[in-house]
Amino acid sequence: MKMYWSSRSPFVRKAMVVAHEVGLADRIEKIPVVVSSTMKPTPEVMRNNPLNKIPTLITDDGMVLFESVVVCEYFDSFNKGAKLFPTDPKLRWPALRWQALGSGMLEAEILWRSETRRPNPLQIAVDGFEEKVKTSLDLLEKEAAALSAAAYCIGHISIACALAYLDFRFTELDWRAGHPKLAAWFAEVSKRPSMQATAFIDV
Ligand SMILES: N[C@@H](CCC(=O)N[C@@H](CS)C(=O)NCC(=O)O)C(=O)O
Structure with missing residues (x-):
């Protein structure tokens, strides 16, 4: 492939x-x-x-x-172990919801970054991206216990990548402040070999 x-x-x-x-x-x-x-x-x-x-x-x-x-x-579909996209509806919809939240955060993060790098950023739009990311962080802080309890799935991966991108491109945001449970969950998930092997590199 x-x-x-x-x-x-x-x-x-x-x-x-x-x-x-x-x-x-x-x-x-x-x-x-x-x-x-x-x-x-x-x-x-x-x-x-x-x-x-x-x-x-x-x-x-x-x-x-x-x-x-x-x-x-x-x-x-090649996975011989526990599926990252579960089929049991009780697991599937929460997994897909978290995947959508992480993916949506990433869309907002990328747009936020590209707007702020323009010479004259459209401040209203930038505020909107920031609000979406911060509101998502607040929601995830409330769901951190559920994230920890759930079997590892595509939702965890999507959210972990969205948080990792904040560390990569928005260091000044200090997203961990006010989100200690989410930060603790992210610290654990970041130890997985799959996360370690795919660290961002700015070339
Ligand atoms: N919704 C898409 C977003 C992918 C995306 O925006 N990728 C960026 C790089 S991080 C890209 O290819 N941008 C080029 C473009 O939008 O023309 C996905 O989940 O794959």
């Missing part, structure tokens, strides 16, 4: 964490690319994914998959 990849992309990291968890990481040939929603699309990615987004995966049988959640579920 081949994956359009970047060591700076939190969505790619999410997919790679799943690949490590299910034992597929060695089977993925990473194709490093630079993509940005604010630059011209990258022709090599565009040839495979008209949305220009990574991760974009080319499977061994020639399928092209994109959207990190789709790539993650594809990887999980």
Whole structure:
């Protein structure tokens, strides 16, 4: 399998964490690319994914998959152990809800970052992204005990990548202040080999 990849992309990291968890990481040939929603699309990615987004995966049988959640579920289909996308409805909907929360936080974080890097940021929009991220952190603080109690799943991975991206790109935010339970959960989850093996690198 081949994956359009970047060591700076939190969505790619999410997919790679799943690949490590299910034992597929060695089977993925990473194709490093630079993509940005604010630059011209990258022709090599565009040839495979008209949305220009990574991760974009080319499977061994020639399928092209994109959207990190789709790539993650594809990887999980190879998983011989406990599924990261559970099928039991009692586990599945909380897992998908947490996956959506983590993914939505990441969308807000990326837009927030790209707006603040413009010469004249649109302050209203920036405030909105900040409010979404901070409100999500407050919600997750209330759910930290439930996160700890739940079987490890795609929801944990998505949220862990969203928090890790705050550490990577928003050091001044100090998100741990006011969120001690979430911080403790994140400290534990960050020790997993899959998280350690996929640390962000700014190249
Ligand atoms: N919803 C997508 C978001 C992926 C995404 O935005 N990736 C960024 C890199 S972190 C990207 O490819 N940006 C390029 C662009 O938007 O043109 C997913 O979950 O895969």
